[in-house]
């Protein structure tokens with residue numbers, strides 16, 4: 459019978475080592491070895507042992523997880539086993555967040571309590587308004603969000619009790635409840651508008667729209683199409699296994715810091731243009747292209763290495779990102795309310811040309827989640843600076859779920875990679891006057 463092991467022969471010593479394999483669901487029949495099993499491979503007793511070298515984690519699993527499944531070749535995304543298409547059609551963001559965090563869809567009572575608990579943690583301390591006031595008028599809202607969520611840890615010292623189930627529950631409510639409030643206040647500050655307080659009668663996304671766009675009316679009533687569209691966008695962004703931001707959440711959280719500080723780190727990672735900042739870059743790119751007839755010239759430039767086609771390509775998806783497909787469908791519903799965003803025509807033309815072009819086909823570059831989301835957000839009235847913020851809000855549930863999974867995993871410790879040192883060997887300090 460075939461054995462579930464690898465045999466490694468060290469040609470330096472002619473010794474042979476048998477290393478056990480472990481299995482996961484993806485890639486099909488995927489197998490992994492424990493990197494520490496390689497440490498027994500040595501040429502002498504004082505040899506450190508063989509390590510693996512994997513910059514950018516191209517082929518390294520940093521954890522075992524039961525939260526999100528992605529098959530990048532086939533373009534499949536599931537949360538806790540449920541296909542993203544079904545959740546987008548039939549669930550709500552808060553229900554999906556519960557599923558991601560606790561592993562099962564909530565019962566009626568559980569959903570009612572969960573919605574109540576999140577809704578009643580949407581207010582922020584009045585002092586937070588004071589330091590939002592301190593930001594420059596043109597401060598990027600993502601910078602404000604990263605700073606204010608980090609600052610929440612100073613308001614809730616009980617957040618340090620990361621192994622206390624009651625405290626973790628409380629911080630989970632607070633994080634998911636307060637992120638939209640911090641984001642909306644950052645937006646209102648950048649617009650020079652007075653802050654609009656949470657309205658507990660509204661849904662999660664309805665209230666967010668209220669805090670963003672409420673003017674002089676006594677009660678804000680969100681447009682139901684836009685409210686639902688935003689809710690679906692939030693479902694699509696809730697988790698995405700071990701991406702750059704989530705890796706930051708787990709890495710920083712592994713030092714056992716409070717979850718607000720870890721979420722701030724994750725949000726900072728998300729801010730980058732190669733990650734959650736990409737939809738902002740997509741919009742800038744589309745605006746710069748300006749019209750459909752300029753698309754071929756732009757594609758030529760990309761192929762010549764003069765910049766990227768933003769919103770295309772993904773580390774994991776080597777097929778159409780399933781989230782991009784759903785977003786493309788929502789676009790029509792949103793445009794019926796807001797009017798068609800003229801940038802859509804440029805995006806469709808870019809997609810059409812790129813998907814037929816050998817350069818993109820060969821590299822398996824397809825539209826990712828960010829390619830169409832920005833066009834919808836812009837049509838809904840969000841300035842481009844708010845795009846990464848609109849990503850960070852729903853991703854918070856995924857970050858917290860991944861953080862909790864990491865804390866309860868007996869195999870996890872403080873995340874601390876090794877390096878392959880290539881610098882100078884030991885040398886002696888030279889006094890300044892002897893240096894040339």
Ligand code: ACO
Nearest residue numbers: 732733734736760766767768769770771772773821826828
């Ligand atoms: N436009 C043009 N060429 C691209 C693009 C692109 N958007 N993306 C990748 N390529 C090319 C690379 O130049 C490389 O070509 P080469 O083999 O000739 O050197 C090849 O495709 C492979 O690309 P890598 O950079 O090695 O792929 P990697 O997995 O490291 O990067 C990433 C993935 C960062 C998403 C990349 O595709 C990219 O920069 N895309 C644009 C930014 C973007 O849309 N990011 C959002 C990702 S989704 C998210 O984070 C939510």
